[in-house]
Amino acid sequence: MGSKCCRDDSIQIKDEIQTAQYPDATLPLGPKQKESLSQQGSKNSQVQEILVPIDKKQNEYELGSEIHVDKEQKQVATVVQEQQQKIEEIVQSQKMTTEQIKKEVQSQNQEDNCAKSMGKKIKLGVETFVQSKVGSIGTHYNFGKVLGQGAFGKVWKVTHKTTGLVRAIKQIKKNSLIKEEESRLFSEMNILKNLDHPHIVKLFELFQDENNYYLVTEYLSGGELFDRIKKMSSFSESIAADYIRQILLATVHCHEKKIVHRDLKPENIIFISEDPKSQLKVIDFGTSRKFDNQKAMSKRLGTPYYIAPEVLGHSYTEKCDIWSCGVILYILLCGYPPFVGKTENQILERVKIGKFTFDPEDWDSISKEAKEFITKLLRMDPNKRLSAKQALEDPWLAKYAPSTQVNRKVLDNIRQFQAQTVLKQALMSYMITQMSTQKEIQELQKEFQRLDINNDGFLSKDEFLKGYLSIQNDLKLAEEEVEKILEKIDINQSGLIDFSEFCMAAMNQEKLLSVSRVEQAFKIFDQNGDGFISKKELEIVMGDLGDDVWSQILSDCDNNGDGQISYEEFVKMLQNKKL
Structure with a gap:
């Protein structure tokens, strides 16, 4: 019922390797338990059977943001954390003749020339409105139920007072963070605020008061990837292709922006809603970082079942994310990981070797193209492994490509x-x-x-x-x-x-630009509620504007010359088609 994007794994301190924990450090993987998800029919998900001792954690939540602590001076913990294995309609077209388009183009030439000579432009990216704000967060949000809690703080389901939009807030106690954790928090915020993609969790705001930080993200209520699979009565290659394509699309965007995720796994793949056709999003950028093509990364981060072998060798590139995608797809198609063991060390040793098989009992019904695709994602040599872009062009994915x-x-x-x-x-x-x-x-x-x-x-x-x-x-x-x-x-x-x-x-x-949305927007910008928007109030939402930009804004819409923007001027400026 709660948003899985808010599972509070920041409560768990992560060492160099985040691992899966279960009480007896054993992974039940008997032959009878390896039934393919594609063959399961109405039975319970095989993922649920394989990693069964995990129920005690199903009420934990996290935002698409986490705090991770590296303790390189200490021996890497051998306690294995539990792996929660939870596995269009085109609008009627409106026709316009070429002649009509030509007339419209000609009629707009004068407007365009005017627009081009407007003067100095201000760059408006998605990051413009993700500002770090000081003050009482209760002024802006009504707090609902607690979705998760632990040593670092709590995760809440909240409602924005002005818009009524439901969001998630992670409250993090300042006195629980060491300096390195605090820097990770701001590093992750800077990464997330610059990512603008339909399959990546959206960050809205960062607040702080005397005692806490508050990260505000979208509320994702559809549950984790494996949760969705467990509810399904059947599972096909086409569904697996749809899911892995969405994950790869997010991965390509990150890699294009020189960002590596470093912890792709089913727990970090969340559906937007419970709708069967809901899209999914990648969350948890706490281990992410900017990378340089000329310099390999060395810090050993990840989760054992999904970690790439070169990460264990302390020299790797962004292609560690592709290995993780290959492991995820393997699990989606058969119900268990390609590299297993009774302990963390056994799992990691098998990852280092990199050998896996397609057991005929589970894989005979899976296409040759799917198995070839997985093999190309799980190549030991990163230089021979597919890139995210190449993966999206693979014949197996092309077979199930959506309409163009x-x-x-x-x-x-x-x-x-x-x-x-x-x-x-x-x-x-x-x-x-x-x-x-x-x-x-x-x-x-x-x-x-x-x-x-x-x-x-x-x-x-x-x-x-x-x-x-x-x-x-x-x-x-x-x-x-x-x-x-x-x-x-x-x-x-x-x-x-x-x-x-x-x-x-x-x-x-x-x-x-509906009446209600315009009214809500004005109230958000009119911070003191006096019926006018001043330069200072606009800067609270947008950051420093500079006198030249503010002067340009006033010249555009301050009709009475009083140096501020009234509600009437605001509405006229927004709703007039020609300005």
């Missing part, structure tokens, strides 16, 4: 997007990143992924162009359209369209 038909209505929404003023860009970006519901975003993410041909989590000019050419054949006109789109919606000026930028433009504008 582009929704014309979404492209039309993007074409019609208007936000020429700095403040309107900022507010619409805020609404999509901080105020939109998971259901609203989920409706758009499949369209984003249809356009994202290279699966890197960004849309390039060429990818947009191919999308537009799929609905009309005039190359020159399509190129003009794409240039206009990039100018309008690339608000962080990266040269690429990020997921949130896409959603901001692709969502129906009347829906995004």
